[in-house]
Amino acid sequence: MPENQTLDPVQTALTPQARFEEYLQSRGMRHTEQRRILVEHIFSHHEHFDAEQLIAQLPLKGQRGHVSRPTVYRTLAEFVDAGLLRKFELNGRAVYEHDYGYPAHDHLYCKQCQRLFEFESEELVDLRNRVARAHRFRVTGHRLTIYGICETCAQGQPRTRRKVDLI
Amino acid sequence: MPENQTLDPVQTALTPQARFEEYLQSRGMRHTEQRRILVEHIFSHHEHFDAEQLIAQLPLKGQRGHVSRPTVYRTLAEFVDAGLLRKFELNGRAVYEHDYGYPAHDHLYCKQCQRLFEFESEELVDLRNRVARAHRFRVTGHRLTIYGICETCAQGQPRTRRKVDLI
DNA sequence: ATCATTGCAAAAGATTTGCAAGGTC
DNA sequence: GACCTTGCAAATCTTTTGCAATGAT
Numbered sequence: 052m053p054e055n056q057t058l059d060p061v062q063t064a065l066t067p068q069a070r071f072e073e074y075l076q077s078r079g080m081r082h083t084e085q086r087r088i089l090v091e092h093i094f095s096h097h098e099h100f101d102a103e104q105l106i107a108q109l110p111l112k113g114q115r116g117h118v119s120r121p122t123v124y125r126t127l128a129e130f131v132d133a134g135l136l137r138k139f140e141l142n143g144r145a146v147y148e149h150d151y152g153y154p155a156h157d158h159l160y161c162k163q164c165q166r167l168f169e170f171e172s173e174e175l176v177d178l179r180n181r182v183a184r185a186h187r188f189r190v191t192g193h194r195l196t197i198y199g200i201c202e203t204c205a206q207g208q209p210r211t212r213r214k215v216d217l218i
Numbered sequence: 219m220p221e222n223q224t225l226d227p228v229q230t231a232l233t234p235q236a237r238f239e240e241y242l243q244s245r246g247m248r249h250t251e252q253r254r255i256l257v258e259h260i261f262s263h264h265e266h267f268d269a270e271q272l273i274a275q276l277p278l279k280g281q282r283g284h285v286s287r288p289t290v291y292r293t294l295a296e297f298v299d300a301g302l303l304r305k306f307e308l309n310g311r312a313v314y315e316h317d318y319g320y321p322a323h324d325h326l327y328c329k330q331c332q333r334l335f336e337f338e339s340e341e342l343v344d345l346r347n348r349v350a351r352a353h354r355f356r357v358t359g360h361r362l363t364i365y366g367i368c369e370t371c372a373q374g375q376p377r378t379r380r381k382v383d384l385i
Numbered sequence: 386a387t388c389a390t391t392g393c394a395a396a397a398g399a400t401t402t403g404c405a406a407g408g409t410c
Numbered sequence: 411g412a413c414c415t416t417g418c419a420a421a422t423c424t425t426t427t428g429c430a431a432t433g434a435t
Contacts, residue, residue, distance in 0.1 A: 081409050081414055102399080112417095119417050124400060140307040143425085144399070159355050170349050178345065179364050182337050187369040188326050195362040197346050202354040248389055248434050269424080279392095286392050291425060310400085311424070 067094040067135055067151055074133040085118045089126050090135070099148045099167050102127060139194055141167075157195040163204035234261040234302055234318055241300040252285045256293050257302070266315045266334050269294060306361055308334075324362040330371035 065073065068090050075082050092109065093100075100108075106123055110116040118126075127147060130136040137150040141160070146167075157175065159168040175195060183190040232240065235257050242249055259276065260267075267275075273290055277283040285293075294314060297303040304317040308327070313334075324342065326335040342362060350357040 079414085083408070083415065085416070121401075121418080122416060125415085140310065143307065143312075145310070159350065159353055161355075162358065168353060168355075170353065172345065172349060174345055175342075178339065178341055179362075182339060183326065183364055183366060186326055186335060186337065187372075188328075188335075188364065188366045189372050190364060190366040191329065192366075193362060193364045195346075195360060197350055197355065197357060197360045199350060199355045199357040199359075205354075205356050246389085250390065250434075252391070288393085288426075289391060292390085 070151055071130070071133055071135060074129075080129075085122050086126055086129075088116055088118055089123065089130075093130070093136070093147075094149070097149065099146050101144050101146050103144075105147075139196075141196075157193075157197075159197045159199065159201070161201035161204055162198055163200050166201065168201065237318055238297070238300055238302060241296075247296075252289050253293055253296075255283055255285055256290065257297075260297070260303070260314075261316070264316070266313050268311050268313050270311075272314075308363075324360075324364075326364045326366065326368070328368035328371055329365055330367050333368065335368065 068087070071086070071090050072082055074080075075086070088109070089105075093105070096108070102120075102123055105127075106118075106120060109118055109123075112119075127136065127138075127145075131138050131147075131150075133151075135149070135151045136147045138145055138147055140146065142165075154171055155176075156169045156171045159170060160166075161168070175193075179193045180190060182188075235254070238253070238257050239249055241247075242253070255276070256272075260272070263275070269287075269290055272294075273285075273287060276285055276290075279286075294303065294305075294312075298305050298314075298317075300318075302316070302318045303314045305312055305314050307313065309332075321338055322343075323336045323338045326337060327333075328335070342360075346360045347357060349355075
């Protein structure tokens, strides 16, 4: 559902496929057809997505390239573990976005059309580090989402939306 | 589950009860025993909480003061609407905290003990406003959570925790 | 008396799990 | 062949809903 404005990719040594194979090897896990299909599909699309959307985009049961729902969920968790994807929550569901080869960023979320827009801010990272230091916290990450109405919607051209309830 | 370090309360004209009665009146809604119990209970505790915890703290079914699960959920939504509580998501569940009479703030979340710590930052609000302006966004709010390990846990005195999966 | 609210039971939505069958090393 | 994975069906967890009974104004 939420689309995004894409930021410039970051220089990375390996393709997501290669990076994931490396991860699988290092853990004694196997390189299966389903995992190949999912890496391939996910990294050929740049939007934010949730499990449901991903499943909807894949071939149906019976078709070549289909992956079952449980496997999709299990594999998404592996991707997060492997550092390929980042996971966050929006309106009660888990949303994923590229992490590997993608710059760290935060989001602006339009409550009207439910689109996600990305932005990068060094200043924010700096602020975060200072806050953490002041609280003697060992930071590992952060998540900032700015809620509001995007320009398009503010001008009265709202695009399709789904149910909302948070903030 | 997540406890919090309390910030100084903000000066407010009405008690939460009074404020809520006002809200109910203005909407033609009724002032019931269950709603009274919930406002009373919630505003005599200062921690962050989720629906499950709230229910666990209330008297059991059959006891005086008990409120059913559906009513708890329905009422929490009303509190959010009325501006008494703020809602956010953590590890896949909805978490609530006082809003009425409480200063705006953000959180530090310890991945180890799962406690939430609060902090206020004008600088963050300013940064947020500038980012929004740059994207021609009409801001209505934001949510920042800094993830990491709190001092206590870093020193090896982790307190009880529950399942985690986000970030 | 009218109409909102409650509680129950059941539904719904998202995600997870046990387990037998199948695939990979 | 050993053992990791998959898919199915079913379970789980959190939250929501239909509806008849109850309560507030």
